[in-house]
Structure formats: C-alpha cells, structure tokens
Amino acid sequence: MSKNKKHTFQTEINQLLDLMIHSLYSNKEIFLRELISNASDALDKLNYLTLTDTKLKDLKFDPRINLSFDEKKKTLTIEDNGIGMTEEELIANLGTIAKSGTKSFLASLSGDKKKDSALIGQFGVGFYSAFMVADKVIVQTKKAGEDKAYTWISDGKGEYEISSCVKDSQGTQITLYLKDEDSSFASRWEIENIVKKYSEHIPFPIYLSYIETKFEGEGENKKEIKEDKNEQLNTAKAIWKMSKNDLKDEDYKEFYKSFAHDNTEPMRWIHSKVEGTLEYSTLFFIPSVAPFDLYRVDYKSGVKLYVKRVFITDDDKELLPQYLRFVRGVIDSEDLPLNVSREILQQNKILANIRSASVKKILGEIENIAKDNVAYEKFYSQFGRVLKEGLYSDYENKEKILNLLRFHSSKQEGSISLKTYKENMPEGQKSIYYIIGENLELLKASPILEKYAQKGYEVLLMSDEVDGFVMPGVGEYDKTPLKDASASETLQELGEQKVDEKVKKSFEKLIASFKEALGEQVKDVILSNSLSSPAALVGDEQNAMMINLMRQMGQEPPVQKKTMEINANHPILEKLKNKDDKELLSDIAHLLYASAKLLESGSIENAKDFADRLNNTILKTL
Missing domain, CATH: 3.30.230.80 (Ribosomal Protein S5; domain 2)
Structure with missing residues (x-):
C-alpha cells in the first residue's frame, strides 16, 4: 500500500457531514455518546470472538473504554481495545455508506435544517458526529489477530487519508482536535457529565484519565503536585x-x-x-x-x-x-x-x-x-400500517392485532376500533362492512356507501396499501364476518329494495342505449333504488389498490369489468330516459361511467375522450 493514500468521501457522506456540521448545534454533546456506543459495539464483537474463535481464544482481553483529554492542545481521545479494523474496513466504515436505505433516507431530506436534524437522530449520527465539534479527526486502529495497523485522518471537507502506523494492541483510538468554540469538551467535568447522562449503562467500564493538580504546604513551602488519575465513570452494568x-x-x-x-x-x-x-x-x-x-x-x-x-x-x-x-x-x-x-x-x-x-x-x-386515546393516536400514526402486516404473518395473535387496529369510517370523523364498530351495529346487521381504495377522500365519496347508509350501516374505509393484501384474508372478527362492501355477493346480501317493474320498463330503452355505448367496458348496466349519485360501479373484481400494486410490480392487471348501476330516482336519468339523441346518450353514458370510475379509483383511462364528450354535451345544452 502506498504511503498516505488519499480517498474521496462518497457523496452521501458529504451530505451527512454537512448536516452534522450545520444542523445539530443545539445538541452537540451527543457526539461523545455516539463514539462511546461505537466503542462498546467493538468490544461486544471481540468479546464474542474470544469465546468462540480458536484463533483469538488466547488473546488477553480486558474490555474497557478509555477517555483522555488535553486542555492546552484542545484534544479529546476515545479509545477501546475491541475488534479494530483492517484497511478495507476503514474505507467501508468511515468512507462510504453501503446500505441503500441510508441513501434513500438522505435523498428524502427536506433541506430544512431544523426538521432534518430531528431525522438525523433516528438515522444514528454515529462516527461522523465527531465533526460537529472537531475540525480534524485522527483514527488509529488495529484488527484483533492482525499485525498491521492503520491511521485515518480527515478534516471532514471531502477527503480522508489512510496510512500505515504502529499500534501495540488491538482496538481503535479516535482523537478529536476540537474547534475553538468547542474546546470546553476537553474538560474533566464536561466529559464526566456527558458520560453520566448518556452512557451510564454501557456494559463495559469507561475510564477517564486526567492529571489532578494539588498543592501542599504554605507560603514559600507551597508545592504543586501533579497526580495521574484513572477514574471509572460508569457502573458498567447491563x-x-x-x-x-x-x-x-x-x-x-x-x-x-x-x-x-x-x-x-x-x-x-x-x-x-x-x-x-x-x-x-x-x-x-x-x-x-x-x-x-x-x-x-x-x-x-x-x-x-x-x-x-x-x-x-x-x-x-x-x-x-x-x-x-x-x-x-x-x-x-x-x-x-x-x-x-x-x-x-x-x-x-x-x-x-x-x-x-x-x-x-x-x-x-x-x-x-390504546387505553389512552391521545397516546394511541400518536402511536398509530407512526406504526399502525406496519401492525396490520401481522394479520397474515402471525395467526397466533390475530385477534389481539385486530383489536389494536383503527379505521376511518363512513359515519364519523377520526378512527374507530372493530370493537366499537360492533357495539354500534344496528339490530339486524350481521356483518362488518369495509371498502378498500387508494385515497381516503375518494372512499368517503364512493356511491357504494349510499347503499349502506340507507340501511343505517357503517362502512370502514381502508386506504393503506397493505389493506388490499390483508383484509380479504381476515374472514371474521369476534365471530362476525368481515365483508367487502363493494363485492357483488355482499351487495346481494344487503337485500336492497327492488325497482318496481313499471319503472324498470320505462328505463329499458335508456339501459339498452347505455349498454350499446359502453360495450365491453362494463359487465352490465342495471337500475338501482339505493343510490343518491347518478351512477356507481359495483362488482367483486380486484380493487383499485390491487391493480395499482400489480402495476408497481411490473404486472399488467386483467381488464376490469364491473356492473354500472344507474339511479332510477335521479333527475338526470329521469330526463334522459325519453331522449332519442343517440350521440348525446352515448356521450352521457361514457361521462357517467368515467365519473363513477373517478370516484372509485381517482383516474380514468382516456382523459381526452372524457374532455371531448364533456365539451360536446355542454355545447348541446347551450
């Protein structure tokens, strides 16, 4: 290896360093917590290997973390006798971010320093937090069981340098050359306070080495005595x-x-x-x-x-x-x-x-x-969607998970549990009804809800991606069936009021013209007595969310055919049933189909066709 080999930080590291240096001024002291935590991990790893790896079983290993400082030079050193690093590991650990999740995390940062600094906390600031307080960092490391040792040096401005060095024992020593405004961290009291605050329960002893100055005698006989101290700062208990x-x-x-x-x-x-x-x-x-x-x-x-x-x-x-x-x-x-x-x-x-x-x-x-609604709302906003995944992977705890889920509904603001839904069920309702879609606002506007509202039934609105996968497989809750409110079978069970035969006959001509106009786009066109909207699409084919997920996975979903129900009591349909203008009826059939499609999935196949027919219809009415 060539001496003093220079390397460039990966782009993501430079982004991270910029955030470290400019975003976290309010809580700089966490750099020491992070470096001590890393040292503890290194001790953990070697501790395991000395017990399981025959090559390292004879290694003399007394795990500890040593801290030291120099007030005059404004340096702070964190040293462990843990696993250490090879040259390749130095580059991998201190020069690049291999984990793709980290890259996407950095790409999603908003640029708002205050918000991003909070996110950095979740990410784990790690080694790079040293650059919040230091304008130069030197790392000396030797891998356990290896002969070679290496030095890593950087000022955090885009490059780092690696060279060979001499180091007697395994482990890693990090020396921070503190910025003038952060020189207070080279102080016994500051270090002691930070360790007590953040690292008390690190399961290895943390020692602070310092020189204590004492004075003996009086007057001319007064002498300054310097004494080396090595004090354990933590209890080192797990x-x-x-x-x-x-x-x-x-x-x-x-x-x-x-x-x-x-x-x-x-x-x-x-x-x-x-x-x-x-x-x-x-x-x-x-x-x-x-x-x-x-x-x-x-x-x-x-x-x-x-x-x-x-x-x-x-x-x-x-x-x-x-x-x-x-x-x-x-x-x-x-x-x-x-x-x-x-x-x-x-x-x-x-x-x-x-x-x-x-x-x-x-x-x-x-x-x-969950006993505290405010606390649970906070929990659920963060983890509710993930919890639902347990419905298809943890059958043993399925009922517990179902009790913990919360859903939006057609009857009230906020969210409710399945238990509350059941308690609110009117007499005669035998199933729990739900509807799945990509967008909560679209679900709230779904004409299908009108059918259930007529009966006084509540419908759960499910717009999380995972709902399309897990809910159809749930089956029942507390011995009550869960049913997709949009499925043909469920709608038949609903037992809606049948359309009078005389009314049916008066719409025959209009239905025939709608069927002819829509052709293969629909399975059928039928009359309904349970809508307040002009039209709705019903059927138990794949829901819009499943279609979208299939497309995301590169699969083209099968052509969807649903039945279009038209409202026998709506004034638009009443006025249309005696019209003979074939072109107008065709345009309106397509417009009603497209508007029902929009309410179902938020999109239509042919926006230009929709616009042309809409403009044509407006022109005819003027």
Missing part, C-alpha cells in the same frame, strides 16, 4: 440484567437514546426477567418516531441478542416478527450456546419460546397505550 426496582425512568430513557441512536425519548418500554424452565432477560422499547427504514425490505433489525451478557448478533430479523420491526431492544438468554449460528437460531426452540413470549408482552404494552 441495564437489562438489573432489577426494575433499582432503575428510574431516566435510566431507561438515556439507555434507549444511546442504544437506539435516537435523540427522542421512547414512547414505552417493557423490561422482563424470566426464571424457570428457561432463564432470560428482555428489554424492549417502543420508539416515539418511526425509524426511517421502516418500510424498506433491507430495514435494520432493532433488537440485539446476547447470551449470558455476551453479544451474539444485531442483524437477525427473526428475533421478532417483521410487523414489530419498529421495536428496539435486547434479548439476553442464559440457555443458548455461545457459538449458536444464524441457521441454528432460526430453528431453535429456546429462541422460539422467547420470541413468542416477547411478542405477547409487546402487544400487551401496545394494548396499554
């Missing part, structure tokens, strides 16, 4: 192993911020210790704000697995079901083997039992949140 009685709310909140790299406080936490056939501890947090990668396939798991306090993995998405991927936390088992592989984990009965019990506890806590 918070999840501690008794709940020994912990305060602040302990949980600060641990969460450090653990989840989130500047906001958690909404709730669930701390459990189980003893018996299985012995394990869990600590789960429900965030206040959804992680930025919540809806990405490559989302990062928020749960770490430990065995007897030894870190095993933070990259196993099987620790909790996918629909609970917003949960952050720790599972620590006393019964799993330390050398458990990912393949073994996926089929392990011990972990399956821990997972099952954990899911029940988390859902139980969400039920507790």
